[in-house]
Amino acid sequence: MSAKKTQEISYDFQSIEEKWQARWQNAASYRVNIDKERKKYYVLEMFPYPSGRIHMGHVRNYSIGDVVARYKRLRGYNVLHPMGWDSFGLPAENAAIKNNTHPARWTYENINYMRRQLRQLGLSYDWDREIATCNPKYYRWEQQIFLEMYEKGLVYQKNTTVNWCESCHTVLANEQVIDGICWRCDEPVEARNMNGWFFKITDYAEELLEDLDQLSGWPDKVVTMQRNWIGKSTGLQCDFDVEGIDKKLSIFTTRPDTIFGVTFMSIAPEHPILDALLQNNPKENEVREFTKRTITEKQQQSNKDVIEKEGIDTGRFCVNPFNGQRIPIYVSNFVLMEYGTGAVMAVPAHDQRDFEFAKKYNLAIKAVVMPKDTDLDGKAMEEASILPGILHHSGIFSGIKSNEAQQKIIAHAQTNGYGEAKTTYRLRDWGISRQRYWGAPIPMIQCNICGVQPVPVDQLPVTLPEDRDSQQNDCTPLHQRSSFIETNCPKCGNKAKRETDTMDTFVESSWYFARYASPRFTNSPLNKEEASHWLPVDQYIGGVEHAILHLLYSRFFTKVLRDLGYLSIDEPFTNLLTQGMVIKDGSKMSKSKGNVVDPSDLIDEYGADTTRLFSLFAAPPEKDLEWNPKGVEGCHRFLNRIFRFVQTLAPASSIEKIRKPDEFNKTERELHRKIHQTIKKVTNNIEYNFHFNTAISAVMELFNTLTSLYGTTSKKEEAVNSVVIEAVETILILLSPMVPHFCSELWTNIHGDESSIESRSWPRWIEEATQEEELTIVVQVRGKVRSRIQVPADIDNARLEHIALQDENVLKFIGDQTIKKVIVVKKKLVNIVI
């Protein structure tokens, strides 16, 4: 459809939207400061990466947030609603290389463009608080937090196997590897040995897990995902003596009750004890060959495929401390060095994986836990039995129930000094080193004399070098820039080298929500007073794809910042709304699929208000939104209908027919009732479940009622009365969080240019006014609807039953059969059972 054609049928959204955006900007309408008189409300949408242009996912996310912000303001809250840019990251480097420019330039150009797009949407942000994470004024504080964490022992460096993405040319955190694939570029990730910096998120594993219980305002799904990700298991860590060497083999098990069923031992190919085991061992070459092959296979294999279970006998034995039994030690390809102790006690009778392994290598299977009324025989078993039961063949523990035996066996090991209760987590420490240019430099120095030294806080920020002599792109990694590397040791003053890794961009987004409380503060990362006033975020809104990554890291940082004395809260986000994706033609909108709808085109054609309205109307926020261009037109038509109606309405001040409820005629009563029913419905929809789609439907119904009672324009004489004005005002206020320009404009049409809809407060419904005078009662015979009867609302059940039983149609269905029972549901229905 051409713009011209649309113009003919539309209200002049372009000039209206420009007018109101200018007003809001000039008056700084959404600037916010601490106000002790009013309750605070902090609503935040996940800030965007400045990729170039706003997409429909952003429009949806920010429209939802803006409704919440505007609604809360009308409810009298002092609302903090900030916006900023998650502006470090790889795409900037790629674009810089492609266009021969500097990533900073590309990034800031994008920010400027996208800020303009957001303003065009009429989003009510406090732009004075805008931050960009690539600005040294932001990452300087991040470097300081890093140093304070280092001092607290929460940062360390280690050489370890890391996830390397060759296509992004950098290391990735575990959370950024999805099914063995890089979260950003979809290329497979390889294992590599490298030196890198880590945050000790595992120190907070228990608290991160426990506090999930507090997050009643989060979707269960996200809480569950985090719980699984942290992956806590409790059990026994137990030492087995190894025959012939002076070393112990330590295992971890969640099933200590099966320890008398151990028939072999599986250790990881990387296990450090292996060297000792292979000394003077005739099988050395054979075993070494196996481990070498397995390790290579593991590195090549993406962790998605389950590889065939394989193992090799080392020819060595260890001893079960509980019964002195000799146990062969195998190296197995499925044992992970990173989890537990890298060694597993194998109980084939009660673990399916061990069972298969035992069958393959013809190892003994010994059943020790007998489920109720069974007597398992290891030789005859066809699969492992994982059910609880009574312990057999288990020495002094025989006869005890398996769940009780767990604690007793752990206690026994503890008393005898060969084991203890142990908790392990799946969660790994967060590797934050990135070998890329466009990120916050890690503020550390390597001195040959003094070792690793932190950059003194008064020397912050360590800024990215910008040798912009040439017009060339400038993304050379830091380790290739001698001018950056060379420095002096802060301790001894001799020549030393700077750390050349930059921080994972998820570090920036882990605390930005706190910085918004005092974005220009220059004494420390956070102004404690401001932070304690505004935080936690009352409502956080964003895509579910961040369920683990960003949301887990932010929770971790909140606890760290608390322990560093900056925050007084335990959890950053009280309520979380995860919105669904925007779908077109069955798949997510993306450039590669060529199914993107550019929000700017929509704004040009229909205006920001229609664009916002549709994104809210088409589906409830947590569901995926199917894009339907015709649906947009439907929303546009709805606004046009209201516009036309209000255009023909006389100014409120000229209304002479001011009526009080007790003077209402039937039509006025009906409209008045609908007004209050709508206020109730919309308020509940926004307040409790963010179902904006049904909120909008309710307003549509109110408008439909209005026009069916008074005609599609209000030219008629009788339309000019106070109830009609109330209806229109209600429609405008209820819709104003969703279509703010439109409602602001029409409000001034009714009340004059000085009047502002935003200074009004959200309407309250009168419960009494929502009550129907007459009810439609359904009459069922044997559960089937046979008739509907109109009765006064205050009818009692006996009278209702009486009327129902006289209904002609009902009598027809009862015929000459006897009535067994009559069920009357107050104000709803009568069911006659025959």
Added chain:
RNA sequence: GCCCGAAUGGCGGAACUGGUAGACGCAAGGGACUUAAAAUCCCUCGGCCUCUGGCUGUGCGAGUUCGAUUCUCGCUUCGGGCACCA
């Protein structure tokens, strides 16, 4: 494999605590206005039948109940998460 979630007209989606299934919108069909079209307005719109009425219908199969989209059990399909986790 384990753990979550979902399934309702041609489509997006409604339905409070077990009580009128399909609100609202889109699409479609018919009509009014118009020289005509667009826009606007009005009507119809789950399926079937013997059509002022009736039967049937919320993924499938059972169950509880006077009554089930809603609760229970067993499946199917789709989506999401975790996955040699010891």
